Every structure is written in structure tokens, then in C-alpha cells.
Amino acid sequence: MASCNDVLGFLNQAASKSVTATLSDADAQLLTQLGLIQLVTADQYRQLQAEVQELGAKQAAISAETAQRMRLAQTLQVDHQRTHSILFHFQAKDKQSAETDQEGRDQQSLQAIDQDMTQRIREFNDLVGKRSLLDTLSPYGERFVGLTGLGVLQIRNIGLSLYRVGNADFQAYWNQAQRITQELTNLAMEGAAYFAQLQPGLTEADRSYLWAISIGLSKVEPNPAVGAQRFRHAYGAVYSLSPNTEDRLMAGEILFSLPRPLAEELPALSELVRGVRKQKVPAESALGVASILDFGRRADGTFATANLAQFLTETRSYDSAAMLAIMNQPMDELTQKFQRLRLMFRMWGYETSEDVELASAYLTVSELPADGISTKLAIIARGLRTYLAYPLVAAAILASVSTFEANETLNLLEQAYNLVGQRAMGMSQAELITLAVRMIHGIRNELVGTLDTTAPRPVAPPAPGVLYAPRVFFLPIIVAHGAYFSTFSGISGAHPGHVHGFGGGVGGFAG
Numbered sequence: 001m002a003s004c005n006d007v008l009g010f011l012n013q014a015a016s017k018s019v020t021a022t023l024s025d026a027d028a029q030l031l032t033q034l035g036l037i038q039l040v041t042a043d044q045y046r047q048l049q050a051e052v053q054e055l056g057a058k059q060a061a062i063s064a065e066t067a068q069r070m071r072l073a074q075t076l077q078v079d080h081q082r083t084h085s086i087l088f089h090f091q092a093k094d095k096q097s098a099e100t101d102q103e104g105r106d107q108q109s110l111q112a113i114d115q116d117m118t119q120r121i122r123e124f125n126d127l128v129g130k131r132s133l134l135d136t137l138s139p140y141g142e143r144f145v146g147l148t149g150l151g152v153l154q155i156r157n158i159g160l161s162l163y164r165v166g167n168a169d170f171q172a173y174w175n176q177a178q179r180i181t182q183e184l185t186n187l188a189m190e191g192a193a194y195f196a197q198l199q200p201g202l203t204e205a206d207r208s209y210l211w212a213i214s215i216g217l218s219k220v221e222p223n224p225a226v227g228a229q230r231f232r233h234a235y236g237a238v239y240s241l242s243p244n245t246e247d248r249l250m251a252g253e254i255l256f257s258l259p260r261p262l263a264e265e266l267p268a269l270s271e272l273v274r275g276v277r278k279q280k281v282p283a284e285s286a287l288g289v290a291s292i293l294d295f296g297r298r299a300d301g302t303f304a305t306a307n308l309a310q311f312l313t314e315t316r317s318y319d320s321a322a323m324l325a326i327m328n329q330p331m332d333e334l335t336q337k338f339q340r341l342r343l344m345f346r347m348w349g350y351e352t353s354e355d356v357e358l359a360s361a362y363l364t365v366s367e368l369p370a371d372g373i374s375t376k377l378a379i380i381a382r383g384l385r386t387y388l389a390y391p392l393v394a395a396a397i398l399a400s401v402s403t404f405e406a407n408e409t410l411n412l413l414e415q416a417y418n419l420v421g422q423r424a425m426g427m428s429q430a431e432l433i434t435l436a437v438r439m440i441h442g443i444r445n446e447l448v449g450t451l452d453t454t455a456p457r458p459v460a461p462p463a464p465g466v467l468y469a470p471r472v473f474f475l476p477i478i479v480a481h482g483a484y485f486s487t488f489s490g491i492s493g494a495h496p497g498h499v500h501g502f503g504g505g506v507g508g509f510a511g
Contacts, residue, residue, distance in 0.1 A: 001171040008158045009383040010034065014147040015155060017138035019347075027170075028145075034174065036151035038133060045137065045144045052131045058124045065120065069113045076106045080410045160408040184416050187439045190218035190425040197228035202235070204245055208431045211424050213249050215438045220257045231256050237266055241273050242287035251291040260297065268303075269294050275305050285318045292319070296326025307331065314338065317357035323377045327365050338364040344374060350392065359396035366400035373399060381437035383413075401440065416440055 002010075002023055013019040023031070031037045040048070053395045089431045109253075132225060136146035147502050151365040157177065158165075195213035202210060213231075221227035235252035255265055257279075272290035279354045281289050309324035314335060315321050324334050350356050363373060383390035398409050417435035421427070424435060 001030065001169045003167050004158055004162060004165045004170050004173050005167060007031070007170045008155065008162065011147060011151055011155050011158075014136075014138065014145050015152065017136070019138055019140045019145055022141070022154045030171065031151075034150075035148055035326060036154055038148060039140070040133075040137065040140060040146075042144070045134075048130050048134050048137075052127055055124070055131060058120065058127060062117065062120050062124060065117055067115060068400040069110065069117065072106060072113065073111050076103065076110055093343075107455045143347045146506050157411065160405070160411050163405055164403070164408070166232050170467055179223075181415065182410070184412075184439055186222065187215055187218055188416075188419040188423050190222055190224055191215040191420070191435075191439075193224035194218055194228055197224055197423075198231065201232055205249060206245075206399045208427065208434075208454050209246065209249055211431075211435055212429070212438050213253055215420075215435060216253050217256060227256070234262060236265065237262055238269070238287060238291075241270060242283065242291075244287070247285065247288040247291075253293040254295050265294065268297075272303060272305070275303075276308065277432075279305075279309050279312060281312075281318050289318050289322045292322035292326060295414055311335075315357050315361070317354050317361065320357045320361035322363050323361045334364060337370050340370045341373075345392070348378075355390050355392045362396045367402055368400055376406045380409060384433065386431050389430075394434065397437055397441050413437065 005305065006021070006023070007027075010021045010023055013021055028037070030037060032039055039097070114379060133146055137144040138146070158173070161173070161177075164361075165176075191211065191214040194217050195211050197213060198205075198210055199207070202313070203212075217227050217231055218224070221230065230446055230450035234255040235248055238248055238251040238255065241251070242439055255262060255269070258265060259407070268291055270288075272293050273286050275284050276289045276293070277283065289308070293305065293308065296304055298304070304325040309322055310331065311321035311324045312318075314324075324338060326335055338360055341363050342356060345356045345360065346352075363370070363377075377395055380398050381391050384394055398413065399406070401409060413433070413436050416439040420435045420439060421432045424432060427435070
């Protein structure tokens, strides 16, 4: 199969109606089967030309018949008024019968005209379609080639991905793109099914939060019939551990994702809640922080509570400190990266806020180096600013998908936005964008990296006593209510634009 470079060049030439490049017959046939181009023979081209010559006559006939229908409809209205008037009942029976028969004949004539007009309009629209096709066609050897609407869209999509797939086989790229679309479609569909099952029993949860949680759950358990019951059980088990609904949702999703039985997790989680409270984490945030520590349990069964204490001296963001604490990296190294990223945001003009702390922490625990992230992050943040008053955390989450360049990431975000928007009815643009971020986060590297890779890369088990480095990272569920929304934080008691949540997998399309 031709490379993506070759196919893009061909599609661009077809769009400009000046095709000089050639593809093999097999490649041209594949593009036709995929619906990107249309190929017609010289005879078919001449036939199209002959058929579209009838457009003017067809349009004139429709106009004439429309006028005739209007006249007949007016006549029928007069007939109807006459046969339903009081005077009609005083007329002779034969006159009543004649007028009723005339009304019936006029009604039949109107129905016949309507049927005929439906057929004429169908034929006219078919000719308009053929005229549009004719307008796109340009000579291609002994045939003619034209670009379809899907082909026009693919010029944009391939162009945005060309830095990554330029020399790759186009068929491999196409298969990859279709898998990503299917993944996102499944998430939107399964998320909707989860939401429908969870909403009746969780009336205290905000609708947008519950949608975000539903998308996360569908990444772990694609079967909502099984997963919804599991999550309700987990949520009920942690209910008494926090007065904050957001923290309960976060903890419920984390417990839902763990392989260990719920009964084994609850005693440790309860103890962790008490432990983080002793480190002056308030009750409203203690369960969420404890859940992160529980998720990052060491291989020897211990927790990163000591690390948490150290990072709480570095940041007043409880979630950020917990994310940093569970990482299996030297603490000095993590601290330095975190400080560099936070300084970068300050140099951009951002004041100290929960968003700055979370964005810095999230990029710190990602695979991206601190050097070189600023350009990509800035482009994504600008793209999100149209929809989100506080785009920084969402931009950091999207920028951490290391395989994607900034504009390709935004293109994928648009695709996810459209898919979830078809199902999450009644949501604002800001809420839909944040749900789309939730869908993209954790996208599988094998779907967007090396095209011939079909399995996740293996992860070596951690050594005993070494802090487990999870391949799944936490992300706040970005849910904007208008311009501002607050949850609990160590920075002025509130932070805008998001609520706690559990995040997606680097090695899997998980939560």
C-alpha cells in the first residue's frame, strides 16, 4: 500500500482538480472502498454530463407543479368550507352529493400531485448530487477521479498526523485511526449506559461529575450491567469516610479499579484517612488523598505516607502532594521537576492556584521531560481557552499524551467532543470538553505509536520494598460549571474548573 505521504499528495491533487500523481490500481480501489474518492470511467463521465443537463428542466417542472398544487389546495379548501357550512345541509341531496364527489376528486388529485412531486424532488436531488460529483471530477489517466466529503476530512486528519505517520503504510494508519475512533465511540456509549444505571441511585452527585465517573468506569469494566453494581457497592462502602461527595466518587472509582477485594481494602483505607488527617489534610479532602495513597501501595504492602508529609511542605495542593508521593522516583528528582514546571507557569503570568499546582504535578508524574513541553502545552491551552475559563489542568492532561503533537491532540479532542455530545444531552460546551478530555486521557500507546505494535509493552514487576510506580495516573475530572466551580483545596479553600477524579492509563485505555 502507498505511504501516507503518497496518499495525502494524491488527495490534495484531487481536491485541486489537477491530478498528476498516480496510485496503483489496488491503492485507488482501496481509497474508493474507504469512501475517500470516487472513480468514474470516461463513458460514465459523459453520462453524468448528459444527465445533469436535465437539471434546469427538472427545476422548472417542479416549480410549475408547485404552482399547480397551490391552486388545487386553495380549491380544495374552498370545497371543504362549502361542504362543512350550515347552508350545505339545506341543499338538495343531489347537489350535496355532487359537491362531496368534487371534493373527493380534488383530494385525490392533490394526493397524486404530492406523490409526483416527491418523485420529482427525489430525481432532482439525485441530479444535484451528480452535478456536485461532476464538479469534483478531474482527469486521471483514462478515468476521472473526485474527492468525497470524507476524503476532504481525511486531508486534514492525515496532515495533522503526518509528522508521525508520513512514511507509514496508509492501510496501517487507517486501521489505527479506525481503532481509535472505535475506542472513543465505545467509551461514549458505555459511559452513557453507566450514567443511566448510576443516576437514579446517586441523586446527590452532580450530573456532570457522574458522567465523568461513568466514562472512567467504562475504561476499567466495559460491561455497565456488572460495573454499575460494583461501583455502587464501593461508593456505599466509603460513604461514611467523607462529607464530600466528590471525594466519595473519587474513592469509589479507585476502589473499583483495584484488583484486591473491597473487604480487604476498606480497613487500610480507613486507617489511611486517619493518617492523612494527622498530617493536617482536612476532612473534605482526606478520603481522596488516602485513596491515592491506597492506589500507590508499595509492593511490600506499605504506603507512601512519609513521602506525602514531605510533599505537603512543597505544595498546599493535597491531590498534587499525593500524586507526587506515590511515584517510584527519587524525591529530589520529582521535586526539582515539579518546581521547574511551577516556575514555568508563573513566568507565563499564572498566580499560585490549585490549577497551577495540579498541572505542574500532573506533568511531573508524566513521562514528558520538563524541557520542551512549553510550546505544546501553550498551543493546547490556547485551543481550550475558547471553552474553559481555566484550561491549565486539562491542557496538561492532553499534553501528557506524548505520542500526539499539539494540533493532532486538539483534533482528537474534537472527535471525542462530538461523540460524547451526541449522548450527554443538555451539557454545556465546557462540560462536554472536559468529558472529552476524560475520554482521551490514557489512550493506549499502541494505538498511536508504532503502527505495527498490537500489544502493550510489558511492565517489569517492582522490587520488594520499592514504591510501586503505577502505570495509571490520576487526573482531576475537569468539570466547569459556567466560568467557575470550586472543590476543596489547601489554596484559599477552593480551586476553579475541576473536581477530584481518577485518571487514565499510560499502558492501557484505562480510567
